[in-house]
Amino acid sequence: MSKKEQFVAAIQKSYRTDKPVIHLGSAILDGEIIGEARVNLPLRMMNRHGLVAGATGSGKTRTLQVLAEQLSAAGVPVFMSDIKGDLSGIAQPGQTNAALQERSQALGTVFEPKGYPVELYSLSGNKGAQMRATILEFGPILLSKIFELNDTQSGVLAILFKYADDKELPMVDLNDLKKVLNFLSEGPGAAEIKADYGSISTSTAGTILRKIVALEQQGVGTIFGEKSFDITDLINRVDGQGVISLLNISDVQDKPALFSTFMLSLLAELYTKLPEAGDLDKPKLVFFLDEAHLLFKDAPKAFLDQIEQVVRLIRSKGVGIFFCTQMAQDVPVSVLSQLGNRVQHVLRAFTPQDADALKQTVKTYPRSEFYAIDQILTTLGIGQALITVLNEKGIPTEVAATHLLPPNSVMGPMVQADYDNHVRQSDVYLKYKDPIDPESAYEMLTKRMEAQAQVEAKAQEEVAEVKKEKEEKGMFTDALNxxxxxxxxxxxxxxxxxxxxxxxxxxxxxxxxxxxxx
Missing domain, CATH: 1.20.5 (Single alpha-helices involved in coiled-coils or other helix-helix interfaces)
Incomplete structure (x- = not known):
């Protein structure tokens, strides 16, 4: 048996299954694309999480698009962050051309232009349906990451949440957070919390307040409030196809701590609210975290611990998570070890740091009889990747350099007129369009402070009257004497x-x- 025949037999044995799969492409050997050596990812293994990595311009975004399309076609809803705003074309059928036809022919497939059901979301409210969360839903750990607080400041933030919880003060938006902070640092609550919670210094309170104001000035304070986003809106289907929810963050991409933390908050809410599902034939939802390195950059330990916990446990809720970044080293080892499916695009080794990263990446792949892993990783072309996934028995598959399928939809953004029309016609957009201002901590503390001020004012008036009477009586006595x-x-x-x-x-x-x- 020739090397090619051995290779085809190994790939087919490793990737063949009679269960539903995501077809990724065909394997490459010695530069030849072998159509019959199909590389598949079992649908039921998508909740074992995954990693899509590679250098800039290597085709990671289109790989995510192919995965999202096939998941949608299989009836699995998808959530994706759209960093550059160029994924909205998934809603529209692609246009065939010579390059696509040649690629499809090499893979032994037929290019079928097709659009998929898409919902467009935005953190600013300018690019789609407004995504919001209340301050309480975010919690002190995620807020500390957004505000880039140190340990002391994070501890003070935890005190605010503990006090609000104990006193049943719902913190909905940033005004609520500022009010509680002021009440406990300089207001009547400062003396109240001293024994049970500890004092809050004016300098620490001032720092946190400046962070809050800075976020408001950046125009993204609207993400905190009501109507809070209902996480079940991500798990929708249209005509049997899973809805692809795109969070367009092109207008806030300069605020990575904000959007990456917000996406983690969505994952945490999914974990909290979804029931246990066990092993399913296909996941309830697949969650793609693009530019994942931004999520872990300068993250405190408490934040990293929360990510690790969510990734480890959310699988049992029927949710799969795929991290997309440039290098596997961008993801902490504790998280990386839980990612069973790997799609590694080309790596560049232009610097000593790149060379070290390449060596570390090579060590994470199973041994291959057909590839020198370090060489293949640096010679992959655009739209090609080194793949190993978990088969339906949970065993890592044969490593395969793969020529990936092209997307069926438009590889780029919708034109602006189509985009705006798509947003306006969305029921989800109308659902979250107008904010709600419920009675919350701000109003409750304001009423309490006003009532206390009235009591104090009345007491002062009574004291003044008594003093006046004493003064008048004293004046009369003095006059007589x-x-x-x-x-x-x-x-x-x-x-x-x-x-x-x-x-x-x-x-x-x-x-x-x-x-x-x-």
Missing amino acids: SPLAKQIGREVVRGVFGMLFGKKTTSTRKKSGGLFGF
């Missing part, structure tokens, strides 16, 4: 007694005059 008052008093007494006895004395004298003979 003054020398002038005493002199006036004596004169008054003399006048009174003179009036009473003076005339009587005169008449007596007259009577007495007769007695003594005068």
Whole structure:
């Protein structure tokens, strides 16, 4: 048996299954594309998570598009972040051309232009349906990542959440967070929390407040509030096809901590709200995290621990997660070890750091009898990748350098007019279009502070009245005890007694005059 025949037999044995699959492409050997050596990913293994990695311009985005298309066709909903805003074309059928026909022919397939059901979302509300979450849903750990707080400041943020929870103060938006912060640092609550929670210094409170204001000034404070996004809206189907939910972050891509953390909050909510599902024939949802390195950059340990926990446990809820980044080393080892499906595009080794990264990546692949892994990883073309996945028994497949299928939909964004029309016609867009301002911590604390101010004002008035009465009484007493008052008093007494006895004395004298003979 020739090397080629051995290779085809090995690939077919490793990737063949009678269960539903995602067809990725055909394997390459010595530069030849072998159509019958089909590389498949079992649909039921998609919730074992995966990694799509490779250098800039190697075709990672189109690989994500192919995966999303086939998942949708299989009835599996998909969530994807659209970093550059160029994935909306999935909603429209692609246009055939000579290059696509040649690629399809080499793979032994037929190019079939097709569009897929798409919902467009936005964090700013300018590029699709507004995605929001309440402050409480985010929690202190994720907010600390967004605000880039240190450990001390993160601890203060945790105090705010603990107090709000204990006092049943719903924190919905940034105004609520600012109000609670002010109430506990400089307001009436400062003395209240000292014993049970600890004091909050004005400098720490000021730093957190500046971070909040900065986020508001960037125009993305609208992501916090009501109506909060209902996570079940990601698990929808149209005509039996899974809906592809695209979060367009092209207008906030300069705020990586914001959008990467928001996507993690969606995952955390999925984990919290979805019931246990066990092993399914196909996942309930597949979640693609593009530019995954931004999620882990400068992340505190508590944040990384939360990611690891979600990735480890969410599989049992029927959700698969695929991280997309440039190098496998961008993902922490604790997370990388849980990614069973690997699609590695070309790696560049232009620097010593690149060479070290290449060596580390090679060590993560199973041994191959047909490839020198380090060589194949640096010689792959655009739209090609080195693949190993888990077969339906959970065993890693044979490593295969693969010529990937082209997408069936438009490889690029919709024209602006089509995009705007697509957004306006969406029921989901109308559902989240108008914000809601419920009674929350801001209003509740404002009422409490106003009531307390009224009580204090009334008490001060009563004190002032008592003081005034005392002052008036004191003035009267002082006046009576003054020398002038005493002199006036004596004169008054003399006048009174003179009036009473003076005339009587005169008449007596007259009577007495007769007695003594005068």
